[in-house]
Amino acid sequence: MTKIVGVSFGTKNGNNDTICKEVLRACQEEGCEIEFIRAMDLNIKHCTGCITCVKMLMSGRGNMCIHKDDFDWLAFEMFHADGVIMVDPIFETGASGLFHTIMDRFGPRMDTGNNFISTKIAEGNIAQGKPGKVPDPAIMSPKVVSYIGIGGSDWGTHVQSEHQIQSMTPAWKVIDNEWVPWSKTALMDDKLIERAHQIGVNLANAAKDIEHATYQGEPGVCPHCNCNDFYLVPGENRAICCVCGLEGTVSVEDGVVKVTYKDEDLHKAHDTITGKEIHGKDINENEGKLAEMQKTDAYKNRVAFYRDLIQPTMPPRD
Numbered sequence: 001m002t003k004i005v006g007v008s009f010g011t012k013n014g015n016n017d018t019i020c021k022e023v024l025r026a027c028q029e030e031g032c033e034i035e036f037i038r039a040m041d042l043n044i045k046h047c048t049g050c051i052t053c054v055k056m057l058m059s060g061r062g063n064m065c066i067h068k069d070d071f072d073w074l075a076f077e078m079f080h081a082d083g084v085i086m087v088d089p090i091f092e093t094g095a096s097g098l099f100h101t102i103m104d105r106f107g108p109r110m111d112t113g114n115n116f117i118s119t120k121i122a123e124g125n126i127a128q129g130k131p132g133k134v135p136d137p138a139i140m141s142p143k144v145v146s147y148i149g150i151g152g153s154d155w156g157t158h159v160q161s162e163h164q165i166q167s168m169t170p171a172w173k174v175i176d177n178e179w180v181p182w183s184k185t186a187l188m189d190d191k192l193i194e195r196a197h198q199i200g201v202n203l204a205n206a207a208k209d210i211e212h213a214t215y216q217g218e219p220g221v222c223p224h225c226n227c228n229d230f231y232l233v234p235g236e237n238r239a240i241c242c243v244c245g246l247e248g249t250v251s252v253e254d255g256v257v258k259v260t261y262k263d264e265d266l267h268k269a270h271d272t273i274t275g276k277e278i279h280g281k282d283i284n285e286n287e288g289k290l291a292e293m294q295k296t297d298a299y300k301n302r303v304a305f306y307r308d309l310i311q312p313t314m315p316p317r318d
Contacts, residue, residue, distance in 0.1 A: 026200025113276025
């Protein structure tokens with residue numbers, strides 16, 4: 001049976017829980033198995049940037065993290081599902097801190113490209129009689145995902161981009177991605193409840209046929225990933241999509257802003273397998289450079305110099 005996991009990042013029985021459960025209710029009516037998870041109930045630690053996961057992956061020794069908390073349980077509940085719905089309160093125009101923490105823990109450890117590369121390295125090691133551990137294939141399984149940002153005002157210009165960036169790490173296909181302004185009264189907003197229900201129907205149908213699933217939301221400015229968030233390079237007609245990373249030129253046609261890409265650059269998009277392979281190879285190359293540098297006395301001396309130069313201030317302890 002097709003399974004949908006819903007993750008709410010809001011307070012217990014609040015608007016995020018409500019909207020997430022309505023999406024799940026629609027999925028259940030479409031014949032899906034459902035599961036509801038409240039992220040605030042979990043113990044999720046911050047990523048420390050220790051790059052242990054990258055070293056393990058790029059040496060073919062499997063997929064691991066130094067933290068022992070609830071993250072792996074949450075991640076694999078989603079990995080073993082066919083579709084995911086995340087409903088998240090908007091903080092400072094973007095995703096919540098808890099969402100960011102979970103997104104940080106996904107990458108680079110759960111990046112599909114990195115795990116494909118790690119699989120090849122591990123299989124090569126094993127074939128040569130060397131130690132090797134292949135990552136769990138569930139990490140690389142195809143999946144669909146939808147996001148809803150719940151805002152207390154009309155200030156939410158970054159939340160869609162930040163949500164969609166999470167989908168790029170595991171290469172999940174986005175079906176709906178939207179945000180709701182002025183949503184304090186969401187519980188009694190029938191139009192919002194109806195929209196959440198439709199998002200559930202869209203997600204359920206997509207999860208039943210992931211290969212042919214397509215984006216169902218409003219078209220965005222980015223013609224590739226439907227993002228509306230761009231970095232405009234000063235002094236140049238160059239716009240970089242803040243989600244897929246493609247670089248294009250800006251034009252205004254009939255009063256509408258458009259961004260155009262070159263066909264030969266589309267393989268570089270970070271949400272494509274080819275783009276992930278490029279990114280993964282870059283990471284592998286740079287990790288190799290760092291590993292060699294760390295063996296040198298010059299590197300060790302510089303680390304020791306800055307370690308001893310200034311000590312951190314700590315709060316008083318009883």
